[in-house]
Every structure is written in C-alpha cells, then in structure tokens.
Amino acid sequence: DAGVTQSPTHLIKTRGQQVTLRCSPKSGHDTVSWYQQALGQGPQFIFQYYEEEERQRGNFPDRFSGHQFPNYSSELNVNALLLGDSALYLCASSPPAQNIQYFGAGTRLSVL
C-alpha cells in the first residue's frame, strides 16, 4: 500500500514564475491538506480539500491556490513566486471522518 506521494521531489524556479505541485493521497483517504515548512520552522497550514472543494484555509495569500480531483489527488499552485516562497511543501491525507494526517516526503521548492 503506497503512502502519500508527492511530485516533484525538488524544483527550482525564478521569481515571478508559477509552479504546480502534485499529491496522491493514501489509498482510501479522501481529505488532502497542504503545509509550507520554511527552513528551521514547523509546518504551517495552507489549505485543505475535501470533496473537491477547499474546506479550510490558513493565512496565505491568494497566490496560493489548489485543486482536488475526483480520485482525491490534489495540486497546489503558487503564482508570482517570491523568494520567501522557498520551502518544503508537505501534503497530508486523512481517512474519512478521522482526525489523523499522514504526510508525504514533500517537495523542496527553491525560488531564485
């Protein structure tokens, strides 16, 4: 049984560009959450998707957007990249009606 998978593993972009990160949840999980982890800090909640809709959102600007597909996989899009967007982006999935999140290995985004 595969865990939460994220792609790509690493990504390098320049300021002003746009990026899309992808996440496949664990089998049987229906909720996907995204977190940003800056170097030396704890993860910060970006948003959560359930039934293809954004259910909750953290304190992130509209440049951060997402999508969930019918197969429960998800994408995180960031527009107009800033240097401060450099971080590890973590995806987590949850089983139906359970308050437990299982994390993927993350995508390391570097903005130059």
Next chain:
Amino acid sequence: AQSVTQPDIHITVSEGASLELRCNYSYGATPYLFWYVQSPGQGLQLLLKYFSGDTLVQGIKGFEAEFKRSQSSFNLRKPSVHWSDAAEYFCAVGEGAAGNKLTFGGGTRVLVKP
C-alpha cells in the same frame, strides 16, 4: 487561536539515556494532540496521538506521551534513546471538528551522542 510552544530548540542526549521533549498548547476546547518526527530531508511520521481517555498514550518506536490538562502540556518521553532517534520532533494540536487543520510547534532537534 490555537498555538503550540516547544520551549527547547535543541536537546543533546547520550545513547541509552532517557529523553523528554516538552510541548505546551493553547486551545479553548479539548485538544487533539499529536507528536510527529522528521528525519533530515524527509516528511513527517506520526509517533502518537491523544484524542481522549487515558492520559498516557503509547506510540511507535518506544515513545510515550502524557496529556496534562492542568498544565496544558503534552510531553513526549522515551526511556532509552537509540542513535536512530536523532531527528526533529514536532508537537501539533488539531481542531476537534472533521476539518482537522494542524497547528505545529517550532520543533525540537534531538542530537544523540554515542
């Protein structure tokens, strides 16, 4: 708003010695509490969780944690540390509703001396 504080940024412990990592939270209702571990360059692995019931919870890799409501604490312990326990540890609080956003502490990095 909920918050989590991990007072110790770094802890160095000798292999075989005991380990305790502190976590204090601020949350209005009964919290859902978690400890995760992150090895370098990796994602987060769930060590244990507390939802309700017995305040001493057992997790994987020989870890346990105790919920103390009066102190708003959820400290993580291990009786005997192994070199493979060197990692960063994060305490998190989750909202009780089905929308289970997690709020994390800043983490404690554990170094293990041989």
